[in-house]
Amino acid sequence: MSAGSSPSYVIIGSGVFGASTALHLIRAHPDADVTLVDRDAHDAPTRVAASWDWNKVVRADYADILYTKLALEAQALWRTDPIWKPFYHESGVVWISRTSFAKDVVANHAALGAGAKLGAYPVEEARKMYGGLLDGADYTGVQEVLVNRGSGWAEAKEALQSTIEAAMGLGVRYVTAEVTGVRLEGDGSRRQCRGVVTADGRTLSADRVVVCAGAYTPKLLVDSAPDWPDLHAGERILASGITEATAPLSHEDRPILDTMPVCCNVNPVERGEEVGCLPLPALHAFKCWGQVHFRNTITHPVTGQSLSAPPLKRDYAQWEVSPALRDDVQWALRSVFGDRKSNLAHLKMENHRICWDAWTPTEDFIVSPHSACDGLFIATCGSFHGFKFLPVIGKYVVAMLAGELDPVWREKWAWDRERPPVGRRGEFARHELKDWLSAGQDD
Numbered sequence: 529m530s531a532g533s534s535p536s537y538v539i540i541g542s543g544v545f546g547a548s549t550a551l552h553l554i555r556a557h558p559d560a561d562v563t564l565v566d567r568d569a570h571d572a573p574t575r576v577a578a579s580w581d582w583n584k585v586v587r588a589d590y591a592d593i594l595y596t597k598l599a600l601e602a603q604a605l606w607r608t609d610p611i612w613k614p615f616y617h618e619s620g621v622v623w624i625s626r627t628s629f630a631k632d633v634v635a636n637h638a639a640l641g642a643g644a645k646l647g648a649y650p651v652e653e654a655r656k657m658y659g660g661l662l663d664g665a666d667y668t669g670v671q672e673v674l675v676n677r678g679s680g681w682a683e684a685k686e687a688l689q690s691t692i693e694a695a696m697g698l699g700v701r702y703v704t705a706e707v708t709g710v711r712l713e714g715d716g717s718r719r720q721c722r723g724v725v726t727a728d729g730r731t732l733s734a735d736r737v738v739v740c741a742g743a744y745t746p747k748l749l750v751d752s753a754p755d756w757p758d759l760h761a762g763e764r765i766l767a768s769g770i771t772e773a774t775a776p777l778s779h780e781d782r783p784i785l786d787t788m789p790v791c792c793n794v795n796p797v798e799r800g801e802e803v804g805c806l807p808l809p810a811l812h813a814f815k816c817w818g819q820v821h822f823r824n825t826i827t828h829p830v831t832g833q834s835l836s837a838p839p840l841k842r843d844y845a846q847w848e849v850s851p852a853l854r855d856d857v858q859w860a861l862r863s864v865f866g867d868r869k870s871n872l873a874h875l876k877m878e879n880h881r882i883c884w885d886a887w888t889p890t891e892d893f894i895v896s897p898h899s900a901c902d903g904l905f906i907a908t909c910g911s912f913h914g915f916k917f918l919p920v921i922g923k924y925v926v927a928m929l930a931g932e933l934d935p936v937w938r939e940k941w942a943w944d945r946e947r948p949p950v951g952r953r954g955e956f957a958r959h960e961l962k963d964w965l966s967a968g969q970d971d
């Protein structure tokens with residue numbers, strides 16, 4: 529880096545974190561040399577990124593007031609900015625939970641002066657809303673249901689592509705390549721990152737490397753320096769997956785898509801996490817995700833250590849979904865719409881896909897310098913809720929790169945931070961993918 533000029537950057541991964549970082553970086557430093565590198569072309573018909581999807585929920589409904597505020601900031605741009613506005617749909621969100629979630633969200637919105645369109649409703653009232661669509665849902669043990677008419681969903685892959693194209697329009701260079709490791713100099717307890725190495729033999733040099741590699745981050749760090757454990761993510765990050773699929777609607781059921789909200793049910797917890805269903809008008813369908821969160825434990829070929837990583841195929845084997853995992857998404861549909869009262873619960877699902885994300889034990893992102901390596905920064909770990917922050921997360925990454933991140937976020941998103949001994953939700957992603965490769969099972 530010459531005196532007075534901006535440092536050069538390589539960003540690994542063009543999902544939400546990488547794309548948003550590239551856009552905000554080039555806006556903040558128009559003359560900077562910014563390269564965004566991903567194994568998939570930005571306009572490929574399908575990609576492995578968690579951020580590539582037909583649709584994603586965009587909501588500011590959080591029990592944590594900091595994420596509520598951050599999501600409200602993002603939502604304001606989803607509503608107004610030409611990069612994202614064409615892809616945002618404010619359908620409303622219904623959130624069924626046994627916890628105090630509904631009350632907490634309402635309180636957060638009230639505290640932030642943003643609560644006009646939401647409420648915590650008794651179950652009997654919620655059953656009647658949206659034409660009784662969720663009358664048959666599983667409400668076991670639920671006191672109040674959150675209904676937020678100011679939340680919605682986004683056309684995910686289109687919004688992601690729009691962000692990348694906006695960044696490229698301002699001068700970001702997009703390179704399609706598989707990164708095999710970050711390039712390190714030095715061999716002591718503190719080293720310097722100088723760029724990345726790609727599978728086709730190229731070296732992309734940079735003063736600063738930002739790793740936004742999602743579920744692939746832990747393996748990439750081990751691959752980069754197998755003999756240097758200080759670089760590795762260890763217990764900080766777990767690569768984990770959920771199954772999703774689309775449910776095409778009959779011609780007569782399609783009008784539901786014009787009025788239905790996003791429907792989430794956190795109630796059926798015996799297998800893992802919440803299930804959900806959201807409109808997908810482009811395919812005349814719903815998209816649903818299942819309850820089983822799983823990991824894929826592999827033995828690292830060099831170090832022999834166990835770590836979770838997406839299957840080591842170029843496309844993460846994301847379209848190879850076993851009958852047992854197909855059952856899981858089918859079951860989600862029944863949980864949301866009720867088994868007996870609605871024919872929607874029995875729609876035949878297709879386009880089954882496993883979506884891999886990087887999860888942290890507190891579900892807080894990592895947006896931080898790497899504590900052992902100069903010039904290396906980590907910005908990822910959406911923990912299954914990162915997509916909605918697409919319009920703003922890069923602004924926070926740029927602040928982190930400048931050493932100007934708000935101390936509250938700096939602590940919450942640090943590489944080195946206090947971790948609970950087990951995940952906040954107990955045994956998160958306790959299932960192993962290999963145990964779900966059989967032909968259908970109850971649990």
Ligand SMILES: Cc1cc2nc3c(=O)[nH]c(=O)nc-3n(C[C@H](O)[C@H](O)[C@H](O)COP(=O)(O)OP(=O)(O)OC[C@H]3O[C@@H](n4cnc5c(N)ncnc54)[C@H](O)[C@@H]3O)c2cc1C
Pocket residue numbers: 540541542543544545546565566567568575576577578579580583584585586705706707708740741742743744745748769770771772817883884885886907908909910911912913914915916917
């Ligand atoms: C089923 C599912 C549903 C979800 N629903 C929602 C939702 O409704 N709302 C919401 O807000 N969030 C949701 N999320 C979470 C959200 O999608 C993720 O948190 C977010 O997309 C993660 O972004 P990322 O940039 O960290 O990772 P990714 O989007 O996974 O991007 C990582 C990128 O890095 C690239 N990469 C990795 N390794 C390499 C390498 N070695 N060389 C080159 N490129 C590499 C990959 O190709 C990929 O493009 C969901 C997640 C899943 C799995």
